[in-house]
Amino acid sequence: xxxxxxxxxxxxxxxxxxxxxxxxxxxxxxxxxxxxxxxxxxxxxxxxxxxxxxxxxxxxxxxxxxxxxxxxxxxxxxxxxxxxxxxxxxxxxxxxxxxxxxxxxxxxxxxxxxxxxxxxxxxxxxxxxxxxxxxxxxxxxxxxxxxxxxxxxxxxxxxxxxxxxxxxxxxxxxxxxxxxxxxxxxxxxxxxxxxxxxxxxxxxxxxxxxxxxxxxxxxxxxxxxxxxxxxxxxxxxxxxxxxxxxxxxxxxxxxxxxxxxxxxxxxxxxxxxxxxxxxxxxxxxxxxxxxxxxxxxxxxxxxxxxxxxxxxxxxxxxxxxxxxxxxxxxxxxxxxxxxxxxxxxxxxxxxxxxxxxxxxxxxxxxxxxxxxxxxxxxxxxxxxxxxxxxxxxxxxxxxxxxxxxxxxxxxxxxxxxxxxxxxxxxxxxxxxxxxxxxxxxxxxxxxxxxxxxxxxxxxxxxxxxxxxxxxxxxxxxxxxxxxxxxxxxxxxxxxxxxxxxxxxxxxxxxxxxxxxxxxxxxxxxxxxxxxxxxxxxxxxxxxxxxxxxxxx
Numbered sequence: 001x002x003x004x005x006x007x008x009x010x011x012x013x014x015x016x017x018x019x020x021x022x023x024x025x026x027x028x029x030x031x032x033x034x035x036x037x038x039x040x041x042x043x044x045x046x047x048x049x050x051x052x053x054x055x056x057x058x059x060x061x062x063x064x065x066x067x068x069x070x071x072x073x074x075x076x077x078x079x080x081x082x083x084x085x086x087x088x089x090x091x092x093x094x095x096x097x098x099x100x101x102x103x104x105x106x107x108x109x110x111x112x113x114x115x116x117x118x119x120x121x122x123x124x125x126x127x128x129x130x131x132x133x134x135x136x137x138x139x140x141x142x143x144x145x146x147x148x149x150x151x152x153x154x155x156x157x158x159x160x161x162x163x164x165x166x167x168x169x170x171x172x173x174x175x176x177x178x179x180x181x182x183x184x185x186x187x188x189x190x191x192x193x194x195x196x197x198x199x200x201x202x203x204x205x206x207x208x209x210x211x212x213x214x215x216x217x218x219x220x221x222x223x224x225x226x227x228x229x230x231x232x233x234x235x236x237x238x239x240x241x242x243x244x245x246x247x248x249x250x251x252x253x254x255x256x257x258x259x260x261x262x263x264x265x266x267x268x269x270x271x272x273x274x275x276x277x278x279x280x281x282x283x284x285x286x287x288x289x290x291x292x293x294x295x296x297x298x299x300x301x302x303x304x305x306x307x308x309x310x311x312x313x314x315x316x317x318x319x320x321x322x323x324x325x326x327x328x329x330x331x332x333x334x335x336x337x338x339x340x341x342x343x344x345x346x347x348x349x350x351x352x353x354x355x356x357x358x359x360x361x362x363x364x365x366x367x368x369x370x371x372x373x374x375x376x377x378x379x380x381x382x383x384x385x386x387x388x389x390x391x392x393x394x395x396x397x398x399x400x401x402x403x404x405x406x407x408x409x410x411x412x413x414x415x416x417x418x419x420x421x422x423x424x425x426x427x428x429x430x431x432x433x434x435x436x437x438x439x440x441x442x443x444x445x446x447x448x449x450x451x452x453x454x455x456x457x458x459x460x461x462x463x464x465x466x467x468x469x470x471x472x473x474x475x476x477x478x479x480x481x482x483x484x485x486x487x488x489x490x491x492x493x494x495x496x497x498x499x500x501x502x503x504x505x506x507x508x509x510x511x512x513x514x515x516x517x518x519x520x521x522x523x524x525x526x527x528x529x530x531x532x533x534x535x536x537x538x539x540x541x542x543x544x545x546x547x548x549x550x551x552x
Contacts, residue, residue: 001035002230002263005223009230014360014370017231021373023223023405028195031222032070032106033187035262039063047266050240050288051096054272059096066099068183073104075181080135080160080172084109084192087131087202089124091115091138091148091248094271097164097174098247099257101137106219107185109194113202116248117141121150128155131202131214131412135159137174140166196220202412203250203349214412215250215349222258224352224406227372229259232345232356234318237264239291244281244299250349251323255294265292278302282311289315296323300330300342301468301475305497308337320345322353324540325443327465331365344368346395346443348429351375352406354397355441366465367440368433374404379435380426392434392444392457400425432459449543451480453488458522460543466517467492467524470510472500477533477541481526481550492524493546495533502529 003009005024011017026034039046044064051059061069082088088110092098098114105112113131115124117139124147127133133155138144140163149170152158162172187193194200200219204212233255235241243255256267270284282303285293293316300321316338322345331342345356346368354377357369371377378386379393387393397407399422407427410418421428432444444450444459451458460478467476475495480488492510500506507527514523534545 001038001261002226004038005226005262011360014358017358017360018371018373021227023226023374025196025220025223025405028193029219029223030106030109030187030194031219031258032103035222036063036070036103037067039261040067046264047238047240048261049096049099049267049269051269051271052284052288053270054274061096061099066103069100070103070107071183071185072178072181073100074107074185076174076178077101077104077108077110077135079181080162082108082110082135084188084194085111085199086134087111087113089113089115089127089131089133089136091117091119091136091144092164093117093139093141093248093273094246094269095139095164096269096271097137100178102247102257106200107187109188109192109198111199111202113204114248114250114252115204116246117144118248119144119147121147124148125151125154126211127204128158130204132157135162137162138164140164145171194219199409199412201253205349213417214414216409216412217406218409221352221406222253222262224374224404225254225259226262227259227356227374228254228345228347228353229265230263231358231372232343232353233259233292233294233320234343234359235260235263235265235292236317239265239317240268240288241265241292242268242270242285242288242290242294244293244295251296254322254347254352276302278306282306282308285316286312291315292318292320294320294322297321297326297330298324298475300326300334304330304333304337305474308334313338313340316340319343320356322347325368325461325465326366327468328365329465329469331363346431346441348431350408350427350429351397351404354404355395361440364436364440367436367442369441370439371441374402376401377441379433379441380428387435389435389437392432392450392459394447395429395431395433395441397427397429398425399427446543449479451478451488451490453480453483453486453490453521456521458490462518463490463492463514463522463524466514466522467494467510469517470513472496472506472510475533477543477546478524479543479546479550481547489525490522491526491528491546491550493528493530493533495530 040063048063049061196219201217203215229235245251319340320343341363343357345353347353354375355368357363376398381393433441463478467473474497477493481491483489534542
């Protein structure tokens with residue numbers, strides 16, 4: 001399938017990849033018809049999804065199955081009044097019905113808005129009105145449904161609510177209704193068909209510094225994830241890829257549908273509702289013989305605290321990491337236990353993978369890697385000058401010479417916000433990094449997170465990495481606190497591992513540890529021990545909340 005969209009699929013070197021990779025983007029590309037239905041026609045028994053839940057239930061879906069169920073769902077949604085351009089929110093956790101629904105929306109030309117089950121009434125109301133959401137499809141989670149009901153009164157565009165199995169006043173029941181619809185859904189024509197300029201997805205960002213932004217992606221977006229899947233995650237045709245994410249986050253479409261299916265790999269889904277257990281997850285990798293795996297650093301940090309050597313990882317060919325920077329100590333311990341190098345990647349909800357450790361380059365623990373084909377990446381200083389090797393700057397994407405397939409179209413309904421980060425053919429990511437002499441990028445932190453102390457610029461990531469090398473530290477966040485003499489000083493907010501208790505002695509031990517691992521001026525002059533760190537609903541640390549608390 002991937003050969004259909006690439007003029008060349010195999011490359012002998014990084015330079016060959018950068019110079020010769022190109023994507024053929026059909027004008028009216030629609031993933032549901034042009035990928036799923038092509039597999040269903042030419043290889044109907046090819047596996048698409050292997051799904052398992054915490055109760056031991058299992059389902060395997062072929063591409064013929066996926067076409068069958070998504071066509072039924074498209075006809076069902078059409079009967080509910082959903083048409084091209086209509087925004088529909090999906091709150092479906094890790095339920096396999098998500099794939100039926102998202103593909104049904106693609107078939108209709110409607111706009112999918114995946115969302116997390118952790119949203120409250122306020123969150124749902126904000127999203128309903130910001131995007132004029134017409135329908136919500138939810139799991140049977142009682143708390144989620146109550147939040148939707150509470151938000152409905154102040155959401156004038158919301159017309160229809162659908163749950164999967166339950167019976168609730170004001171809600172339709174998906175499994176009671178969709179099966180009766182035809183499994184034939186003809187591709188729309190004329191004005192009802194889509195082009196690659198039409199909006200396919202809207203993602204609300206995590207809101208680490210303010211209200212969530214609405215990231216708008218068009219129908220060409222899935223083709224941008226060919227690089228994500230084939231050249232970063234290294235998925236295999238007829239392999240089984242596992243990305244640890246529920247369907248409410250952009251990471252799910254990075255690793256649970258588009259690029260993987262285009263490249264011929266099935267996706268594994270583990271549906272659980274209880275607290276994450278690292279050993280349980282490792283057993284899933286062993287039991288289902290996962291071939292490629294992607295997770296944020298947090299998951300690998302939990303893995304290395306567990307008994308890695310008790311698990312048979314022999315099926316795993318490739319492991320990648322993204323979402324937050326990877327601490328070198330995690331890389332080392334995972335490699336020592338499994339022989340697998342964690343290949344880092346960098347991207348945002350606004351794009352696909354843009355910088356990565358690719359197969360043709362050596363992994364440097366702690367480095368994001370090098371820019372991928374299609375992305376014209378530079379580092380700019382505060383005056384807009386290109387940074388020299390070793391000099392910190394903001395990661396920017398130039399779009400004057402080429403525009404990557406998969407880069408967002410802007411923030412929905414907010415031209416001013418879009419222009420603030422994307423103007424003069426440069427998209428400003430807001431992330432800081434430096435580049436070494438070999439062209440590798442090293443993450444420093446969000447631009448707002450960089451600490452300026454006594455004339456020094458201190459990136460939080462390096463200090464966090466140093467602290468995480470100490471066995472007492474499970475998690476930590478580095479922020480700045482005001483100081484009359486130095487302007488700002490470094491503060492560490494630390495969650496301890498089991499068996500350690502807060503003390504003045506431990507503070508001194510951790511401070512000395514940082515001085516020995518990195519430049520002494522970067523050590524945290526203030527250390528606070530907490531039971532947990534403030535995080536967004538996507539699990540990212542909210543350093544802004546720590547800073548605000550310290551200032552106020």
